[in-house]
Amino acid sequence: MIEFRRMLYFIAVAEELNFTKAADRLKISQPPLSQQIKILEKELNVTLFNRNKRVVELTEAGKYFLEKAKDIVQKLELIYEETRQIDRGKFGKLSIGFTGSVTYDLLPKLIQTYQQANPKINIILTQMSSARQVEALENKEIDIGMLVPPIESNSLKIKTLRCEPFIIAIPSNHPLANLKEPVSLLNFKNEPFIFTDRDVGHGYYDAIISLFYEVGFSPIKSQQANELQTIVSLVASGVGNAVLPASIKNYINKKVTYLTLNENNTSCTSSIVWRKDNDSAILKSFIEHVGLQDLCLS
Incomplete structure (x- = not known):
């Protein structure tokens, strides 16, 4: 089971295409972020990013996973919000x-x-x-x-x-x-x-x-x-x-x-x-x- 946290980390890196900027955005240090992305790739058994010293690029698998990950995060955020509204008597x-x-x-x-x-x-x-x-x-x-x-x-x-x-x-x-x-x-x-x-x-x-x-x-x-x-x-x-x-x-x-x-x-x-x-x-x-x-x- 993929941790939701790793999905958020992946989206940040995929949008920034820069581990340093993504780490700043997530307010964590870069080494743990890189480690979490490696764990995610291992869990999926795919390469999500092509990396070298100058550039970070999404692979075709990475592009597909980004699209689906964003959709999942959006749906979860809606579920969270509706859950809060149910608790307040505003949804249901x-x-x-x-x-x-x-x-x-x-x-x-x-x-x-x-x-x-x-x-x-x-x-x-x-x-x-x-x-x-x-x-x-x-x-x-x-x-x-x-x-x-x-x-x-x-x-x-x-x-x-x-x-x-x-x-x-x-x-x-x-x-x-x-x-x-x-x-x-x-x-x-x-x-x-x-x-x-x-x-x-x-x-x-x-x-x-x-x-x-x-x-x-x-x-x-x-x-x-x-x-x-x-x-x-x-x-x-x-x-x-x-x-x-x-x-x-x-x-x-x-x-x-x-x-x-x-x-x-x-x-x-x-x-x-x-x-x-x-x-x-x-x-x-x-x-x-x-x-x-x-x-x-x-």
Whole structure:
């Protein structure tokens, strides 16, 4: 195995074509430098330099070895630098799971600002239910999740991103679609509603159900869908109404009207979650970035 140090010595001599100048450049004395080049030639079993008292020249083998040695040194220097950047959380990849509740404003804003500050981080985004994210975190499939709590795991840490009110999505041809003021859920007591599956995220589902209980009635369930975009499409088709996080208003569908609700004691909480034992510098830098975006409400 050739020592990396000898490769650097060889490059210096090959570029200077003068042992004295190369030794000065390397800040060593000439005899040890000459000795190291001889050892290198012996290891390779080739002559790298033609030498006489007046001139030092590269042989054909030496010219080839110089080209390849420079390439190796360049690649190693890049590896060293990337290793240092990984240690500082500036290079590598970050796998993020997310639910639909952060898709329309929170997630794009966070990813855009983080990517601008950390262009060498490869961000891998995967939409998952809250329940699936907990499983993926525990199995080390993702580094961080953006979900709706609560979570049931002692191995995870959680930090609240924001709490947003719920609104109601109704077809644009609904009799109340032109209302400008907040409306009560009681106005829709006898109408069907579209829900997500509780197993996908019980925190999100329970928050919506508690809103109906607060008003005093149990909703009529017409359909079930797990993606917010799908739910909005079903509303547009007249299948039913839906109670959704307020950020869904960023998703515009001309056949759907979003109304503010009078009932606002229940909100949709979005949080970031990660493994307690994950000491990745990249993960730490992302969590710190999130904290600087004025998004954490608690």
